[in-house]
Amino acid sequence: MNENCPTFRTSLLEENVGPGHNPTDNPTMGELIAARFSRRGFLKGSLAVSAIATTVSPLALMLADDARAAEKSAFIFEEVEAGIDQHDHVAAGYDANVLLRWGDGLFPDSPEFDPLNQTPESQARQFGYNNDYVGYIPIGGSSEHGILVINHEYTNEHLMFPGIVKIVKDDKGKDKLEIVPADRKRVDIEMAAHGGTVVEIIKVDGKWQVVKDGKFNRRITANTEMQLSGPVAGNERTKTNADLSGKKVFGMINNCSGGVTPWGTYVSGEENIQGYFLGKLPEDSKEAANYKRLGIPDTSYDWGNFHDRFDLSKDQNEANRFGWVVEIDVNDPNSIPRKRTALGRFKHEGADSIVARDGRVVFYLGDDSRFEYVYKFVTAGKFNPDDRAANLDLMDDGTLYVARFDIDGAVNWLPIVFGEGPLTEANGFHSQADVLIETRRAGDLLGATKMDRPEDIGPNGVNGKVYVMLTNNSKRKTEEVDAANPRAKNAFGHIVEITEEDGNFAAVRGKWEILLKCGDPSVAEVGASFSTDTTKNGWFGMPDNCAVDADGRLWVSSDGNSPKETGRTDGLWAIDTEGPARATSKLFYRVPIGAEMCGPLMLPDMETMMVAVQHPGDGGEDWEGFGRQSYYEDLSTRWPDFKDNMPVRPSVVAITKKGGGKIAV
Ligand code: FEO
Ligand code: CA
Ligand code: CA
Numbered sequence: 150m151n152e153n154c155p156t157f158r159t160s161l162l163e164e165n166v167g168p169g170h171n172p173t174d175n176p177t178m179g180e181l182i183a184a185r186f187s188r189r190g191f192l193k194g195s196l197a198v199s200a201i202a203t204t205v206s207p208l209a210l211m212l213a214d215d216a217r218a219a220e221k222s223a224f225i226f227e228e229v230e231a232g233i234d235q236h237d238h239v240a241a242g243y244d245a246n247v248l249l250r251w252g253d254g255l256f257p258d259s260p261e262f263d264p265l266n267q268t269p270e271s272q273a274r275q276f277g278y279n280n281d282y283v284g285y286i287p288i289g290g291s292s293e294h295g296i297l298v299i300n301h302e303y304t305n306e307h308l309m310f311p312g313i314v315k316i317v318k319d320d321k322g323k324d325k326l327e328i329v330p331a332d333r334k335r336v337d338i339e340m341a342a343h344g345g346t347v348v349e350i351i352k353v354d355g356k357w358q359v360v361k362d363g364k365f366n367r368r369i370t371a372n373t374e375m376q377l378s379g380p381v382a383g384n385e386r387t388k389t390n391a392d393l394s395g396k397k398v399f400g401m402i403n404n405c406s407g408g409v410t411p412w413g414t415y416v417s418g419e420e421n422i423q424g425y426f427l428g429k430l431p432e433d434s435k436e437a438a439n440y441k442r443l444g445i446p447d448t449s450y451d452w453g454n455f456h457d458r459f460d461l462s463k464d465q466n467e468a469n470r471f472g473w474v475v476e477i478d479v480n481d482p483n484s485i486p487r488k489r490t491a492l493g494r495f496k497h498e499g500a501d502s503i504v505a506r507d508g509r510v511v512f513y514l515g516d517d518s519r520f521e522y523v524y525k526f527v528t529a530g531k532f533n534p535d536d537r538a539a540n541l542d543l544m545d546d547g548t549l550y551v552a553r554f555d556i557d558g559a560v561n562w563l564p565i566v567f568g569e570g571p572l573t574e575a576n577g578f579h580s581q582a583d584v585l586i587e588t589r590r591a592g593d594l595l596g597a598t599k600m601d602r603p604e605d606i607g608p609n610g611v612n613g614k615v616y617v618m619l620t621n622n623s624k625r626k627t628e629e630v631d632a633a634n635p636r637a638k639n640a641f642g643h644i645v646e647i648t649e650e651d652g653n654f655a656a657v658r659g660k661w662e663i664l665l666k667c668g669d670p671s672v673a674e675v676g677a678s679f680s681t682d683t684t685k686n687g688w689f690g691m692p693d694n695c696a697v698d699a700d701g702r703l704w705v706s707s708d709g710n711s712p713k714e715t716g717r718t719d720g721l722w723a724i725d726t727e728g729p730a731r732a733t734s735k736l737f738y739r740v741p742i743g744a745e746m747c748g749p750l751m752l753p754d755m756e757t758m759m760v761a762v763q764h765p766g767d768g769g770e771d772w773e774g775f776g777r778q779s780y781y782e783d784l785s786t787r788w789p790d791f792k793d794n795m796p797v798r799p800s801v802v803a804i805t806k807k808g809g810g811k812i813a814v
Contacts, residue, residue, distance in 0.1 A: 151548045152189030152710045217471075222682065222730045223702050224723040224813040228734045229715040231686040233772050235786035237762065239738045243798040244805050244814070248350065248357050248759070249276045249299070250798040251309075253350050257362050265311060266794050270335035273368055277301030278309065278342040279799050280761040282499065282694075284415060286479055292754035293352035296365050296479050298415040299801060300404040301346065303424075305764050306331070307780040308797055314780040324770075324778050331451040337500040338370035343402055345417055347479045354619060357803040365481040371400035371452075377470060379545040381490035384582040386436070389466050390459060398470045398488060399458075405517070406499030406605050406694055406747075411510060411532050412540035415423065415477040416489075422515060424449030424470040428462035434463055435629060442589050443472065443496070444518075466536035468496065469586055472501045476544055485789065489544040493565065493588035499694070503608040504657035505531050510543055513615060515603030519622045521589065522597040523606065525562060527655045550657065551597040554633035555787045560647055560661045561574045563595045568614070570595060601625060601642060604708075605694045611701025612727065613652040616664065617645040618692040620708065633661060636676055640714070641668030641690030644705070646726070659676070665724065665732050669715065680725070682733040689722055689734065690715050698751040700814075702726075704737075706746035706760065713771040719746040722758055722814060737813065738804060741788040741797075743768040744781060748801070755811040758804040766797035 226240040252262030252275045258272040282300040307314050307326050313335075318323045331339070349363025360366075360643070375398045377387055387803055388395040405420035412706040426446035430437055440446070445468050446453075446461055453459035458467040473488040474497055492500070498515040503513050508531030516525040528547040533539050550562035553712060567581040571594040577582050584591050601622035608615045620642045627637040633645055646664040650656040667690045668675035670683065679688050691709035697703065703726050707719045721740035725731055738758075740746050744765035751758050769775035769785025779785035784797050 153646040157742065181700065191812035199664065201393070209516050211629070213546070222723075222725050222733050222735065223700070223727065224725070224735055224737075226635045226723075226737060228684060228811045229685050229720070229739055231283040231720070231736055231739065233712050233716070233718050233742055234774065235475075237739065237741055237788065239804055240813075242807050244807055245738065245802050246356060246805075247800045249279075249280070249297075249346075249348070249359060250789060250800040251276055251278050251342075252798065253359070254361060255346060255359070255366050260360070264309075264794075267310075267338055268625060269334065271339045272338050272341035273370055275368075277344060277368065279763050280801050281405050281763055282417065282749045283759045283761050283801055284407060284409040285750055285752055285759070286409055286413045287753065289351070291648055291758065292752045293407060295350060295752075296363075297346075297348050297350045297759070297801070298409065298417075298477070298479060299346045299348075299761065300407055300417050302405050302420070302763070303345050303403055303575065304342050305767055306335070306339070308784070309338075309342070309764055309781070310335060311781050313352045313496065314782070326778050326780055331454075333455045336450075336452050336455050336478055339450065340400070341368075341373045342455045343406060343478070344369040344373060344400065345406075345415070346731070347415065347477065347482070347620055348416070352757070355805065355809055357805075365479055365482055367479070369401065369477065369486065371402050373400055375399065375401065375475065376485050376487050377473075377490055377612050378487040378491075378492035378542075379585075380581040381469075381585050383620065384580075384586070386466055386469050386582070386586055389464050389470070391464075393679060401475045401486065401488075402447040402471055405497070407500055408500040408512070408686045410476070410540070410544075411504050411534075412500055412537050412543075413479070414541070415479050416502075416512075416544075418476045418502040418514070419472050419475065419498045419499055420498060421447075422468065422496070423447040425452055425471075426459050426461055426468050427451075427453035428460035430461045430465055434465055436469070439587050439590075440468060443468075444586070453678060457662050469494070472497065473514075474544075478541065487544075488649070490582070490585050491547055491549065492546055493549050493585055494525060495524075495588050499611070501603045501605070501607055501774075507655065508532050509547075509655050511608070511654040512544075512607055513606035514590065514615075515606050517602050517604055517616070519619070519624050521603060523600055523603045523617055524565075524592075525550050525552070536656075551595055553596060554598040554645070554661055554750070556629075556632055558632075558660050560659045562657045562659075563597065564657075564666055565595065578661065598631070599629075601639045604692065607695040607697050607703070608654060608728075609697045610702050611697070611699075613648065613654075615647040615649065615654070616695055616697075616703055616726075617647065618695055618705065619643050619645060620691045620693055628796060635662070636666065639725075641666075641677065642692050644692055644724075645665055664726060665692075665734070679733060680730060683729060684735075686736045687722065689717070689720065689736070691719075693745070694747055694749060695699050696749045696751055698812075699753055699755050701811075704732075704749050704751065704758075706749050708745035708747075711768065712773070713772060718742060719744060721746055721749050722756070739800075741765045741777065741786045743785050743797075744771055744788075744799075750767075756805060756809060757812070758812055760804065761800060762800050765789075768781040
């Protein structure tokens with residue numbers, strides 16, 4: 150979801166981007182950017198390009214880049230033309246086949262998808278809505294047979310359900326969608342369409358298919374039984390009317406991005422949890438400040454009208470049981486997913502991990518709201534490749550760190566540990582559990598750097614770098630600009646590259662620089678910093694998800710490009726990070742009108758790229774090809790089926806080279 154996305158769910162979107170909930174005046178370290186400019190010789194440093202680009206026209210930069218950009222990109226393919234229409238488009242010479250659509254059966258007994266007669270029971274046996282993260286766990290080491298894991302982030306009722314939308318006029322006389330309040334059945338379908346999917350897939354004659362009777366197949370929903378584990382499990386603040394143990398939770402919600410651990414489990418980040426809660430806390434509630442910091446309640450959904458646990462007036466603590474990273478053991482479809490509380494509670498985007506040199510495992514974590522923080526978690530124990538069972542609780546014990554990006558190009562990882570520094574009784578923390586439940590406040594007190602909406606963070610095991618997607622932040626004022634977030638009203642986002650000290654992902658410090666500032670490089674005021682090899686099709690805005698392939702190449706997908714914002718749909722962009730072609734971007738795949746691009750996932754053999762097309766058809770009023778609000782009865786696209794009796798369907802797409810072979814080489 151994105152602040153520029155023309156969806157009707159505006160309240161949820163507003164909170165997603167954080168309506169100024171970070172109340173601190175933590176230094177935006179680049180307040181001293183001017184001081185930095187005055188320092189002799191700093192232009193020789195690795196930060197020179199990013200620093201210059203805050204004040205110098207990108208066109209001038211592009212001229213300076215001419216020599217280096219003449220070199221070849223690491224990606225070899227014929228770029229797609231950027232644009233907007235009802236279809237998806239992939240680079241010439243590639244096939245993009247839909248593998249899984251919303252409503253597709255996942256089990257031998259799954260009912261056929263019937264959008265006019267959907268039920269909660271059917272939905273719980275079918276592929277869910279709004280696929281975001283896509284991960285792959287090989288079976289027997291294969292890149293042609295494995296388990297696909299997919300997050301179902303949220304639901305768009307106006308695209309899913311017939312007969313619930315009216316077009317009305319807003320204050321300015323503009324058309325707007327009005328949706329009838331949900332009944333119990335609709336709420337229960339929505340809950341069943343959230344969560345995740347675990348499904349066996351196999352490539353037969355070069356084409357991927359779902360194994361419907363796969364023994365690993367599983368749907369996880371907003372009602373699946375889970376356990377809180379780690380420091381917060383059993384805490385007073387997680388005990389509810391229905392669960393006096395403070396450990397037994399039902400469901401995961403708004404799971405955005407995620408990861409696959411080195412031991413082959415599926416991890417999934419709960420992001421915008423605020424939208425699912427309604428009602429008022431009692432006046433004397435101790436959770437008021439905690440919930441305010443996360444924007445709870447937001448009342449985007451009607452669930453609390455039918456399920457008391459989502460009504461704050463009836464249950465004060467349920468919301469403390471959401472906002473975690475969830476780990477799912479895919480080997481056993483009856484395993485109980487664990488909410489790994491040691492990784493903190495905030496609006497979790499993803500949880501990509503990598504094994505550090507000494508065997509500890511490092512998870513990189515973004516908190517996706519404006520002015521929120523970048524985190525990493527380092528396990529206390531070491532990964533043992535020969536003992537899967539011994540790895541299964543690694544995520545319960547370790548150290549969570551929050552990032553401070555310093556003016557001199559250093560990044561410092563500050564430990565979030567009860568009793569250390571300001572994280573004490575004096576500041577209202579009584580235990581590590583308290584610190585983790587209010588992770589954002591801990592980050593405030595530690596002086597972490599307020600970032601431009603941290604989304605996916607991708608560690609790269611080939612070159613030892615880490616890429617941080619910062620999607621945008623239109624609320625950053627000129628006086629709040631800093632070195633790591635160098636643009637005021639940052640409409641198009643940027644990518645920060647971290648090099649951990651001595652190439653050790655578990656290090657507590659490193660260096661950072663800006664890889665890329667996004668937006669149209671031909672408009673000087675935008676201040677974008679793509680290389681001059683980047684064509685008019687190759688630039689983009691709003692980086693969101695990312696993937697690093699087996700060759701260490703970076704792929705970035707976007708959320709928020711639109712006719713109005715950038716004159717193009719979202720897509721998958723190949724970005725050079727090394728050598729003279731650094732910061733060259735090329736468009737490999739683009740989505741239909743109204744969609745955002747999620748995934749992406751390159752399989753280990755580099756012969757398949759999986760991508761997730763989320764909320765296609767959500768919008769179209771700013772596109773001349775449609776020009777009005779899009780909803781179930783009048784859709785801006787009917788991708789991927791293009792049948793009159795089928796609504797638009799979020800889908801996972803498998804991209805392969807015609808005739809086989811590695812992608813983009
Ligand atoms: Fe769900 Fe941060 O995007
Ligand atoms: Ca998104
Ligand atoms: Ca995202």
